[in-house]
Amino acid sequence: MTLKSLALAASVAALATGAFADGHANKVKVGMITTLSGGGAGLGIDVRDGFLLAVKQAGNDNLEVVIEDDQRDPAVAVQTADKFIQSEKVDVMTGIIFSNLAMAVIPAALAQGKFYLSPNAGPSQLAGRGCNPNYFNVAWQNDNLHEAAGAYANTAGYSNSFILAPNYPAGQDALTGYKRQYEGALAGELFTQLGQTDYASEIAQIRASGADSVFFFLPGGMGISFLKQYADSGLDIPVVGPAFSFDQGILQAVGEAALGVVNTSQWNKDIDNPTNAAFVESFQAEYGRLPSLYASQGFDTANLLLSAMDKASVTDPDAFRAALKEADFDSTRGDFQFGNNHHPIQDIYVREVVQEGDVFTNKIIGVALEDHQDAYASECKM
Amino acid sequence: MSLILFAEQVLNGLQYGVMLFLMAAGLTLVFGVMGLINLAHGSLFMVGAFAAAAVAGATGSFALALIAALAAAAAAGALVELLVIRRLYDRDHLDQVLATFALILIFSEGTRWIFGSFPLYLNIPSALSGPIALPGGIQYPLYRLTLIGIGLAVAVGLWALIAKTRLGIQIQAGEADREMIAALGVDISKLYTIVFALGAALAGLAGALVGAIQSVQVGMGEPVLIVAFVVIVIGGIGSIKGALVGAILVGLTDTLGGVLLPELFKLFLDNSAASSVGSALASMLIYILMAAVLIWKPTGLFGARA
Numbered sequence: 266m267t268l269k270s271l272a273l274a275a276s277v278a279a280l281a282t283g284a285f286a287d288g289h290a291n292k293v294k295v296g297m298i299t300t301l302s303g304g305g306a307g308l309g310i311d312v313r314d315g316f317l318l319a320v321k322q323a324g325n326d327n328l329e330v331v332i333e334d335d336q337r338d339p340a341v342a343v344q345t346a347d348k349f350i351q352s353e354k355v356d357v358m359t360g361i362i363f364s365n366l367a368m369a370v371i372p373a374a375l376a377q378g379k380f381y382l383s384p385n386a387g388p389s390q391l392a393g394r395g396c397n398p399n400y401f402n403v404a405w406q407n408d409n410l411h412e413a414a415g416a417y418a419n420t421a422g423y424s425n426s427f428i429l430a431p432n433y434p435a436g437q438d439a440l441t442g443y444k445r446q447y448e449g450a451l452a453g454e455l456f457t458q459l460g461q462t463d464y465a466s467e468i469a470q471i472r473a474s475g476a477d478s479v480f481f482f483l484p485g486g487m488g489i490s491f492l493k494q495y496a497d498s499g500l501d502i503p504v505v506g507p508a509f510s511f512d513q514g515i516l517q518a519v520g521e522a523a524l525g526v527v528n529t530s531q532w533n534k535d536i537d538n539p540t541n542a543a544f545v546e547s548f549q550a551e552y553g554r555l556p557s558l559y560a561s562q563g564f565d566t567a568n569l570l571l572s573a574m575d576k577a578s579v580t581d582p583d584a585f586r587a588a589l590k591e592a593d594f595d596s597t598r599g600d601f602q603f604g605n606n607h608h609p610i611q612d613i614y615v616r617e618v619v620q621e622g623d624v625f626t627n628k629i630i631g632v633a634l635e636d637h638q639d640a641y642a643s644e645c646k647m
Numbered sequence: 648m649s650l651i652l653f654a655e656q657v658l659n660g661l662q663y664g665v666m667l668f669l670m671a672a673g674l675t676l677v678f679g680v681m682g683l684i685n686l687a688h689g690s691l692f693m694v695g696a697f698a699a700a701a702v703a704g705a706t707g708s709f710a711l712a713l714i715a716a717l718a719a720a721a722a723a724g725a726l727v728e729l730l731v732i733r734r735l736y737d738r739d740h741l742d743q744v745l746a747t748f749a750l751i752l753i754f755s756e757g758t759r760w761i762f763g764s765f766p767l768y769l770n771i772p773s774a775l776s777g778p779i780a781l782p783g784g785i786q787y788p789l790y791r792l793t794l795i796g797i798g799l800a801v802a803v804g805l806w807a808l809i810a811k812t813r814l815g816i817q818i819q820a821g822e823a824d825r826e827m828i829a830a831l832g833v834d835i836s837k838l839y840t841i842v843f844a845l846g847a848a849l850a851g852l853a854g855a856l857v858g859a860i861q862s863v864q865v866g867m868g869e870p871v872l873i874v875a876f877v878v879i880v881i882g883g884i885g886s887i888k889g890a891l892v893g894a895i896l897v898g899l900t901d902t903l904g905g906v907l908l909p910e911l912f913k914l915f916l917d918n919s920a921a922s923s924v925g926s927a928l929a930s931m932l933i934y935i936l937m938a939a940v941l942i943w944k945p946t947g948l949f950g951a952r953a
């Protein structure tokens with residue numbers, strides 16, 4: 266009897282060691298290149314913090330993360346990617362915020378057999394013909410939120426929109442995305458300068474145009490400037506935009522000027538599911554601020570990776586890819602699945618900026634697009 | 648385009664111009680008097696905006712915020728002059744560019760370290776918010792009108808300071824011949840510190856005033872800095888009058904170009920293409936203006952030296 270249980274114990278121990286060895290083989294090293302300094306640092310910091318929160322909560326010792334700042338500079342991003350691949354020997358890369366940096370880094374990393382999980386940038390080139398089996402986007406395709414804004418404009422009964430965005434690829438995509446869904450007429454269409462801080466001239470044109478609604482995509486400081494000046498101009502034409510200009514990180518800076526503005530997002534802190542509630546609470550406890558859209562994307566990206574690690578080893582790329590494709594994790598967004606081009610098929614919500622105490626934040630007031638897939642998926646041969 | 652819209656755009660151009668003047672005046676003083684290229688001038692603009700936002704947040708008073716912006720920028724300017732700039736007067740411009748570029752990075756990351764990565768909140772005082780009706784049916788934001796007034800008042804004050812006071816005469820003399828005024832017993836290093844702090848205070852004032860209608864964030868000074876350099880090249884290096892005329896010229900060109908060019912292209916292109924081509928060309932307009940001025944007058948409109 267004693268002998269028998271000893272043997273049992275020994276075999277259990279052997280099994281456990283075996284399992285441990287297995288676990289070791291399943292080690293994954295993640296290289297995160299994201300924007301942590303300069304303009305746009307708030308976005309990268311939120312992605313990083315969301316990602317690390319999920320890693321910490323999982324307590325998975327097999328996951329190692331190395332993080333470096335790309336300074337929003339494509340050259341720096343490319344150099345860091347080389348270093349991560351050559352000397353750090355990472356298996357998976359993630360973190361890039363801006364599409365121009367994504368296009369500089371991702372195709373090369375994929376060509377070297379790495380997996381890339383995008384927590385933000387979703388350029389159309391990587392969603393359509395340039396789709397890749399090892400590339401997964403956990404956020405959205407760049408056009409998605411703009412398309413949702415166009416769809417919302419229809420349901421809100423707008424028929425004469427004035428639309429504006431900066432004159433660079435993402436700005437042009439934004440207006441294209443809006444027009445793809447919007448059915449009404451255009452009171453005006455304007456391209457502003459990238460980094461422009463004064464919108465007096467544009468606002469005067471909006472006033473003169475007779476528009477019944479305004480759609481704008483002006484990320485970061487540009488949006489703050491526009492909204493403050495818009496509010497001060499006394500114009501009361503309703504404003505619609507993608508979440509990027511109304512996210513948690515910048516709402517306090519816009520202040521009262523943003524109250525009541527309608528914007529579109531695939532995530533908000535009041536999406537009702539246990540994962541999201543726990544995420545919002547733990548993020549606030551950990552970092553002392555409300556999470557943003559970007560934080561939720563970082564958090565989901567880490568959880569997707571962890572879910573794949575539970576099922577397959579990264580040393581077996583086919584199995585690992587299949588495990589990623591399943592997207593078997595609890596997303597903060599609720600339902601989440603990948604389309605054929607490894608971009609999300611998801612609901613996109615309509616949010617309104619509200620004030621809770623002395624904090625400006627968003628609340629969901631409707632769904633703009635249900636189970637929405639991007640417009641480029643059909644071009645992807647995958 | 649209606650006459651009202653045009654008049655409104657002229658006011659917008661004027662307002663942009665006088666704010667540029669506040670930036671360019673300090674830049675041209677420092678360049679003219681000390682022969683120093685200061686790339687970190689935009690950082691002083693940012694310091695002013697952040698100081699204003701912090702003080703307005705703590706006290707709720709816009710007037711106090713403006714005073715804080717002036718004081719903080721002037722102090723930062725004086726400190727930078729004493730610690731860094733002082734060693735650069737005799738070096739060539741490349742060394743100055745390199746050192747002041749390093750200052751930009753130090754200021755940016757230092758500001759982020761103190762205030763965090765997210766933009767700050769600075770509001771227009773309620774007494775100045777909202778539009779007012781001008782003759783001719785123009786609705787124009789009161790705050791912007793106030794900015795035009797403040798900018799022009801500062802221009803007059805600066806002119807009086809340079810032309811009528813002892814300090815101003817020393818500054819002018821320093822511009823003409825720095826060895827000579829040193830030999831005449833003027834404490835040239837103190838003079839340089841004062842000029843630098845004065846330029847910094849003007850940039851800080853611009854930062855605070857503009858911060859209320861824009862975003863107060865790290866790196867906000869750099870786009871303005873580039874345009875301010877264009878202004879002093881057009882106006883002529885070292886000339887306050889040149890800075891004012893150049894700034895208003897650039898402000899009007901940029902604003903009116905941005906409106907009129909897309910309209911022009913709409914005559915023979917479809918809407919989307921016209922607005923894309925028009926605004927691309929509009930963003931080059933001030934540089935084209937600069938090139939044209941330099942061909943016609945290589946030293947700038949009011950400049951004495953190239």
